[in-house]
Amino acid sequence: MSKKQLKLGAFFSLPGQHFASWRFPTTQPERSLDLDYFIELAKIAERGKFDTIFFADGFGQELEENSPSGIKLDPIIIQSALAAVTKNIGLVATVTTSYNEPFQLARKFIGIDHLSKGRAAWNVVTSNSAKEAPLFGRDKHLAHAERYERAGEFVDVVKKLWQSIDKEALVIDKESGKYLDLTKVHPVNHEGKWFKVKGTLDAPTSPQGHPVVVQAGSSEAGKELAARTADVVFTAWQTLEEAQAFYRDLKGRLAKYGRNPEDLKIMPGVFITVAKTEEEAIAKRNELNSYILPEVGLKYLSFFYGADLTGYDVEGPLPEHYDVEDETNPNIRANIVRDIAKRNNIKTIRELYEFIGGGRGHREIVGTPEQIADQLQEWFENDAADGFNVLPPTFPDGLNDIVDLVIPELQRRGIFRTEYEGTTLRENLGLKIPTSSEQNLTVKQ
C-alpha cells in the first residue's frame, strides 16, 4: 500500500453513542454486564480491521432513573478479558490519574500488554466529576491546573516503571540457573511533587515496548501534556478549519520534546449514521431522537450547555445564561455546544438536545457510505486528522453498518487497511517502539 492510511478507533459507548440508544429496538442494554456481549461487539470491530476498541470511563456518576449511563464495568477488566478472545485489535482503557497510584496502574496495563501480545493502550484522563471525590475520602476534586500537573507526573512515573526491566533481562537459563540479568534492570528513583516511587515493576517491557498512551485534553495544559507524552490524541471538532488549527497547533508542539509529527496520531471523534440511501440514514437518525424523553433531554442538555434547564419548555428558546466557568473546570464542552447552536441556527431546546444527542459534542455525519467516506477523506487529506474515533449510534447494528458499508468504501479508496499491518497496536498505528533512551527525551527526571 503506497497511499497514506488512516487509523480508526471504535468508541464503545454501549449500548450506543446516541443517548437514547438504549431504547432503540435492536440495542441490548440488558447485556451491559455480559461478557458474551463485549466479545460479540469486539469481533465485529476486529472484522472491520479497526485499530482499537476504546472504552471511556468515569465513576461516581449520578444514577439516573431514565438512563443507563451510571451502570458499567471497569474498562481494565473488560479489556483484559477481551485480550483473551481477540487477535489484532488494540484495547484502549480509560483510567483516571486523580484517584490511582502510578505503580498499580502501570502494573495493570503492562499486564494487559503482555497478555494481548502488545495491544494495550491507556487513555489518560483526570477526574472532574464532583461525585468522584467523595468515593475517595475527599470533599471536592482537584483544580484543573493541579489535575494536569498530577497527570503529567503520573504519566512520567508510569513510563519509567514500564521501562524498569528490559525484556532482554530475562535470561532464563535452566542449565546454569541464571534467570535474570540484573544489569538490565533500571530501578526507578522518582521524587516529585505528587509522587515518590522507588523500585521496579515486576514485569519487563512488552512486545510493543510499552502500552500506547492516549489523551483527550484540548485545554492548553492538555495539549502540552499530549505533546510531551501521548501517542494518540482523541479530540472533538465540528469544522475542518477548527480541526486543522488544532492539528497544526498540536503537531507543532512536538519538536520541543524531541518528537516528530508522525509520533503522535490525532484522531477526532465522529458520530456516523450510515445507510445505503441518504433518506434511510436520515430516517434512522430521526428515529433515535424519537426515543429521547423530554426530561432526559433537558437533563443532558443542562450538562452539555452548562446551565440548569430543569422545568424549561422544550419547545421554548435556548436560555441566554449559563454557568460561569471556574478554574476547576473550564467548560470546553459547553463552548462547543453553544457554538453548535449558533452555527446551525438552532432555536429551541428540543432542537439542540436532538442535535447533540448523537455525537455529544463530536462531529456528526449522516448519509451514504460515499458521503461519509468523502467527509472523512477530506479531513484526512487536509491535515485535520490522522484518523478517527468512530462513535456508532447503536450497538450492534450501528457498528455493523459502519463495518459493512463505510469500511469497504474506505478500503476501495485505498486509504484504509484490508489486513492488519502487524500484531501489535504500535505496528498498526505506525508508531515506533519506545526505547529507554527516547524515554529520557520525553520524560524529564
Add this chain to the structure above:
Amino acid sequence: MSKKQLKLGAFFSLPGQHFASWRFPTTQPERSLDLDYFIELAKIAERGKFDTIFFADGFGQELEENSPSGIKLDPIIIQSALAAVTKNIGLVATVTTSYNEPFQLARKFIGIDHLSKGRAAWNVVTSNSAKEAPLFGRDKHLAHAERYERAGEFVDVVKKLWQSIDKEALVIDKESGKYLDLTKVHPVNHEGKWFKVKGTLDAPTSPQGHPVVVQAGSSEAGKELAARTADVVFTAWQTLEEAQAFYRDLKGRLAKYGRNPEDLKIMPGVFITVAKTEEEAIAKRNELNSYILPEVGLKYLSFFYGADLTGYDVEGPLPEHYDVEDETNPNIRANIVRDIAKRNNIKTIRELYEFIGGGRGHREIVGTPEQIADQLQEWFENDAADGFNVLPPTFPDGLNDIVDLVIPELQRRGIFRTEYEGTTLRENLGLKIPTSSEQNLTVKQ
C-alpha cells in the same frame, strides 16, 4: 451425592511451588507472561473440576539473578482474561489492602464477577514486604495491628459497595424509558478511621451476590478478620492435631458474628508429588531438590528461617539464632519452619532447605494416588479441613499428575465431585448467596 464433598483449589505458583521448579526439564518459565500458558493451565485445572485457580501476589520483591519470583503479572489482569476462556472454575486473585483504595478494588472484582458470571474471589492480604512501601511513597510498611485494622475496614467498605445496587434495580424497560429503580440503590456512607467513602459502585450485585472473600491470616487478628468477613480460609499446618485445633478455633469464632460453621470453608495448603508408584514419586521429589543451587537454598532458608544464612556451609548445622520477632512482623512462617526442623530431626542447612523447598511451609505428601487420598481424607473426615489448596510442584506436569491420578481416586471414594454443582463459585463451594441483611450482621457500620 450423599457423602460430604471436599473442596479443592489449585494454587498457581508458576512455574511450580517447588522453588527450583523453573529449572525442572518440563516446566516453562519462559512462558510466565504468555496468556496461552495461563489458558492451558487453567483448562487442566478445570478438567480436574477444581473449585478455584488461586494466584498469590506480592510486589516490590527483590529481583534475583537465580529465581523467577520477582517477575509476574497482576493477578487481577490474569483472572479477568481467564474469565473469558473458562466456564466453571473460580478465579481467586490476591490483592493487598495496604496500597489500594476500596472503591477501585471493589469495582475490579465486581467486574470479574459479572464477566465470569459469578466466579470471582478476592484473597485479602496485607503488605509486609519492606520493598512495597517505597513504591507508594512510604518509608516503611504499617505495623501488623494497623495493617489488620485497615484490612478489616477495607473489607467492610468493599462489601458495602458490592451491595450498593441490588440487581433488581435494573428495570431496563425500553417502552416506558425506565432504566433503574432508584429505591433499590443503597448509597454507602462510610466514615471510619482509615476510609471515608460516600456513593455507590457503578455495577449491581453479581450472579453470586458478590465475589467470594478469601483470607490466609493465622495470627489472632487474622483469625478474627476471617471469622467476621471471610468465606474461605487458606492456611498452613503440618500435623492433623494442629489443623484440627485451628479448625475448631476458627469455626468456634463464627457464632459471635451471627455465622454458621458451614459459612466458612477452611482449606489448608498441601504440596503433592504423586506418581503411580511410591518410588517414582520419591524420585521425582528428589530430582526437584537437585536443581536447588546452594546460594539460592541459603537465600530462601534465610527468609523462611528468619536468620541471615549467607555464607554458611550448607552441609553444616542449623544456627541457633534467629531474628527477634517484632510487632510489625510476627514471624509465623519462621515458627513453622523451625518446628519442621525439630519434628523431622533435620540436622543440616541443606536438609532443611530441601525439606521446605517444596511446600514452603505447607504440608507435603509424596506417594501414590491412594496414599495421597488417604491423607487428604483423614484430615477431611476428622474436622481438620473442608478441602485443600493443592500446591503442584511443577506446571504443567505436576498439575496434570494430580488431575490424572489423585482426582480420580478422590472421585472413586465419593468425596470429590465428578461434575460442577453449579455455575457460580458459591454454588460449587456450598456457600449461600450473601444478602444485604446478612451484610448488616457481619459488617458493622
